[in-house]
Amino acid sequence: FLLKEELRITRRKLTPKMSLTCKILTSFLLIFAVSTKGEVSENTEVIWGCLDHDINLDIPGFQMNDRVADTRWDKNKIKIAQLKQDKPPYQITDTYVMLNNGTLKIKALKRNDSDVYTVSVYDLNGKNILEKAFDLKIQEMVSKPVISWSCTNRTLICEVAKGSDPKLKLFLNETRIKESHQKAITHKWNSKWTASFNCVASNNVGAQTSTVTISCSGAWWALDAAIHPTSVPLAEKGLDIYLIIGVCGGGTVFLVFVALLVFYISKRKKQRSRRNDEEMEIRGKRVTPEERGWKPHQVPGSTPQNPAMSQTPPIPGHRSQAPTHRPRPPGPRVQHQQKKRPPPTLGKQVHLQKGPPLPKPRVQTKPPCEVEENS
Template identity: 50%
Template sequence: MSLTCQIFLLIFVFSIQGAAPANDDIVWGTLGQDINLDIPGSQMINIDDIHWEKGKKKVARFQISNKPKNPDEKYNVSMNGTLKIKHLMLEDSDTYKVVIYDKDGKNALEKTFQLKIQEKVSTPNIDWNCINKTLVCKIANGTDPELKLYVNGTSIKPVSSKFSTYRFINKQKILVNCTAENKVSKESDVKMITCSEKGLDLYFIIGVCGGSTIFVIFMVLLIFYINKRKKQNSRRNDEELEIKACRVTTKKRGPKPCQVPGSTPQSPAASQAPPPPSHRPQAPGHRPPPPGHRAQHNQQRKAPPPPATQGYQQKGPPLPRPRVQPKAPRGATGNS
């Protein structure tokens, strides 16, 4: 045999050893539900003993001569060799192998199953926005889902995701069909989308009205603030002008005080001159003199000042001093 043929045979042998067994069947199970692994053609075999293995672990056995021996209640084997797995979980995804022996003890059948678990897809939900001209189809649950959109009967490219987005051009009536499916389930939803050219979105109207109201309130407050500032500045300028005019007038006429609007006016009592000593108010405890003495008191009050006071006030040579008449006694004045 030539060297080329030997190399070819070696490559062929290695490729056969690395390939997966041809008799493996892929079985899809639904999460949370039961499943039966059926053995096709088992009725033609004279069954005596059945072994089921998960990976390298024995999970169930059935013998016709003895009672069924199931290590775990989760697994149950029937007389025809079918394995029933209850309440599937994600951990149940594995390779299952069945071996059937006949009454002679010979290996009559051996088969392998590849069990895969998936969660059912939920019903699609279709949402759309007429302003942005977009529609979205999405699902909440499902393992490895595939979404397919049909717009007015035209198929859109499917996506392997839990949501699909599509942007339409014209605002018109659109018939949308959204289908979600995987290996164990299939759900769909149909909606008629109507976008009116005249109508506006409710949220858009509310947003415009709210924004306009806030803008109007802001402008009113701004105008009020500007007017208030103008009045304050005008009043301040007027006061400064009057102060300057008052200073100029004081320099021209003399040191006469002038009042500035806004300053505290001087009380009239403080601006008047103090009264003469004879007109000062009496003390609270002083009593008025009797009527007999009022005339004499008035005469004394009207009498001219003494010469010393006149000499002090007058300028020039001293005047002759008048005679001083003796005062009459009090009794004589009262009798007269």
């Protein structure tokens, strides 16, 4: 038991001393780390590169001469390019190009090209005469900002579609009135004026500018003042978007109406022409069969005219009974048509002249007597 108690006492005495020693050691290491970081940051230069563009990493304050034997570029402590005296340059890939003045060219920057690049220069004796680090950061170029505004809401919006970490600045008559690190900036006003707005979108690799002139006057001001007396609409050069949509919609409806009207009229004309054609065809079909039926009725009547020179009463009477088996309505129609129309042919005229129409009723009374005598 005595040994255990002595061990516990010694442990209690040693633990505070060990904790104090650890604290001193850690604080010393932190101070050393901070100091080394400060030296590296002072020797490292930050360079911004544009995405999908080339960049040249120039060595500041350096000029190639005969005393320089070796120039080496490293990316994250990995050799990517080297230029030795009296030897062809070395490039690890086609993306990197080593120029004769020691500059490193990087083609078509990508996102993964962002890293720390270090250049080391040695003389003929192998002594390091220069060492420089470059922290390459890559951003996408900002697009041209788009300015839009509304007459009824009294608002102006400037926005940019593309770009890494854009910074927007809005100027009114060359005076900065608003600034934002977002992709859109909005401005409202409560007065009536005519002014010029300038919107600038920028980042570390480039900048783009758009300018517009806005006039809050005219019909837009009168219309909005009648509806909202305290508000001031923003007038644009030209027409408001709602008015444009309304005009386009009304014009489209009108064109559709005119097209339908023209189509309806043309269809009606076609129907009328078809009806007229059908009526003409029907009339033609009605006339031709009557003419055809009238001709054979006259032809057998004309044949017995030759024997009529010898026996006039019996033969016409006998021939007149032959058509009695047929329906009689065609007979009166033919006579009615003969009364209305003149004889169409010369043959018919000759037949009328040779056979007078007056004896025909008398001949029709005689056939019954002749039939009784024959019977």
